[in-house]
Amino acid sequence: MDAFVIEGGRRLDGTLRVNGSKNAALPQLAAALLTDQPLTLRDVPELADIRNMMKLLGELGCSCVRDDDGIHVRSEDESQVYARYDVVRTMRAGICVLGPILARRGRARVSMPGGCAIGDRPVDIHLRGLEALGATITLENGDIVAEAPGGRLRGATIFLGGPFGPTVLGTANVMSAATLAAGTTVIESAACEPEIADLAKLLCSMGAKISGAGTPRITIIGVDELSGAEHQIIPDRIEAGTFLCAAAITNSDLKVTNCPIDALLAAVDRLARIGVHVDVEDQSDPYRATCRVYAERSLRPVEISTQPHPGFPTDLQAQFMALLTLADGNSVITERIFPERFLHVPELSRMGAKLLRQGATVVVSGVRELVGAPVMASDLRASAGLVLAAMAAKGTTVINRVYHLDRGYERLEERLRGVGASIERLDTSEAQEITAPMITVKPIGEPAHA
Ligand code: EPZ
Numbered sequence: 001m002d003a004f005v006i007e008g009g010r011r012l013d014g015t016l017r018v019n020g021s022k023n024a025a026l027p028q029l030a031a032a033l034l035t036d037q038p039l040t041l042r043d044v045p046e047l048a049d050i051r052n053m054m055k056l057l058g059e060l061g062c063s064c065v066r067d068d069d070g071i072h073v074r075s076e077d078e079s080q081v082y083a084r085y086d087v088v089r090t091m092r093a094g095i096c097v098l099g100p101i102l103a104r105r106g107r108a109r110v111s112m113p114g115g116c117a118i119g120d121r122p123v124d125i126h127l128r129g130l131e132a133l134g135a136t137i138t139l140e141n142g143d144i145v146a147e148a149p150g151g152r153l154r155g156a157t158i159f160l161g162g163p164f165g166p167t168v169l170g171t172a173n174v175m176s177a178a179t180l181a182a183g184t185t186v187i188e189s190a191a192c193e194p195e196i197a198d199l200a201k202l203l204c205s206m207g208a209k210i211s212g213a214g215t216p217r218i219t220i221i222g223v224d225e226l227s228g229a230e231h232q233i234i235p236d237r238i239e240a241g242t243f244l245c246a247a248a249i250t251n252s253d254l255k256v257t258n259c260p261i262d263a264l265l266a267a268v269d270r271l272a273r274i275g276v277h278v279d280v281e282d283q284s285d286p287y288r289a290t291c292r293v294y295a296e297r298s299l300r301p302v303e304i305s306t307q308p309h310p311g312f313p314t315d316l317q318a319q320f321m322a323l324l325t326l327a328d329g330n331s332v333i334t335e336r337i338f339p340e341r342f343l344h345v346p347e348l349s350r351m352g353a354k355l356l357r358q359g360a361t362v363v364v365s366g367v368r369e370l371v372g373a374p375v376m377a378s379d380l381r382a383s384a385g386l387v388l389a390a391m392a393a394k395g396t397t398v399i400n401r402v403y404h405l406d407r408g409y410e411r412l413e414e415r416l417r418g419v420g421a422s423i424e425r426l427d428t429s430e431a432q433e434i435t436a437p438m439i440t441v442k443p444i445g446e447p448a449h450a
Helices: 022-034 048-059 092-105 124-132 168-178 194-205 237-249 265-274 314-324 344-350 380-392 412-417 428-438
Strands: 002-007 013-017 039-042 062-067 070-075 107-111 136-140 143-147 157-159 184-188 209-211 218-221 229-232 253-259 276-282 289-295 303-305 330-334 354-358 361-365 374-376 396-400 422-427
Touching: 002 380, 002 428, 022 039, 022 048, 022 062, 022 070, 022 092, 022 168, 022 194, 048 062, 048 070, 048 092, 092 107, 092 124, 092 143, 092 168, 124 136, 124 157, 124 168, 168 184, 168 194, 168 218, 194 209, 194 229, 237 253, 237 265, 237 276, 237 289, 237 314, 237 380, 265 276, 265 314, 303 314, 314 330, 314 344, 314 361, 314 380, 344 354, 344 374, 344 380, 380 396, 380 412, 380 422, 396 428, 412 422, 422 428
Parallel strands: 013 253, 039 229, 157 184, 303 330, 374 396
Antiparallel strands: 002 396, 002 422, 039 070, 062 070, 107 143, 136 143, 184 218, 209 218, 253 289, 276 289, 330 361, 354 361
């Protein structure tokens, strides 16, 4: 198990390029199950979750090859309909093969995703949407078993809203399934995330008839067959937001390229209020912009509430909390999508942050400095918040279990080192050897500061 050892207090300098989006790539790879023709996706990051999805597609009868040109997927054996627990439990997004298998192969058996570090994540809305398309769904031994009557789903009008708003992967699942349904489907209260619009773009290039993706109402006119396609996925707005926070928390002047600034307006608005400038130097393509990011001398406190897109993304909550631990005053952060998503709070507190949690709200009282400490990564974005805090902290921080980060950030330590961060990936035991001398315990009775 690897750990990161980070020496804080360094300014960053140079350029960071944003990679393709993990959360766009996952449902798009699953879309390959909707046809027996070849699909090529470009700019897909090299991540644990992507490898798991490729493994899952392999088990579902697809050939899946990555080369310099991208990932090439072709569904060859369409008799496979079972997505096993052992693969789905490693990656919740495995659920998004359910709609495509059911729509194309007429039946599916997909393990129900288990628990998640960021909180309760049911898939009831996914199932509700597929049932509205005519599927019969039962739960057997932890597996979702779905059948399309007569082997084909049928179009319907579906309200897909839930207690915390729309569902992203639920919208992806139902929209993908509806492309091959008989008749027209209208999804109301659909997720408006850029990843949904990009999935619809891919599906349309495969011959699907979709309008309104990226808005709360999506209309899909079902077709009998889909073809293959080639598609370059959008850049990762959450990685981009993480880089903008990295520049701000280290008081650096940094360039961020391939930046989907148009997908980050809520985050950029908060940064402006905090005193962080994001100057767009080239936005010939607002999804692949070049930005200069730099902060004013002191950071101002703000209020943040996470919301569905285009509101402030929950996947940037931990990174902004890390930033606001150094603001000049009290900030208030409310998590409205995953109310339990605060595993980073006790770890940031270990670094000297002043955080008071009350239910789904955390009051962040700014401190003059954070101090390095051994901390534990718990989930993808919480870990990103710890990396940011460590880069700003005084002294050495060791972040254990960085496999959480590898799920969503490709070679993060190398890329940050490339702009001047002091960050190393070590085996956990090596990292512990480094931190051991940091802590000296005086024998009982000896004065503390002798
Ligand atoms: C996607 O997860 C992202 N994952 C998450 O990013 C992201 O946090 C989330 O959307 C919200 O933006 C991928 O795209 C792979 P939801 P998803 O269904 O689709 C509730 C990351 O860090 N809900 O939109 O699984 C749910 O519990 C990951 O990259 C139901 O109640 O999230 C949550 O409170 C973490 N029933 C809310 O809706 C359902 O059937 C939104 O969840 C489905 C969801």
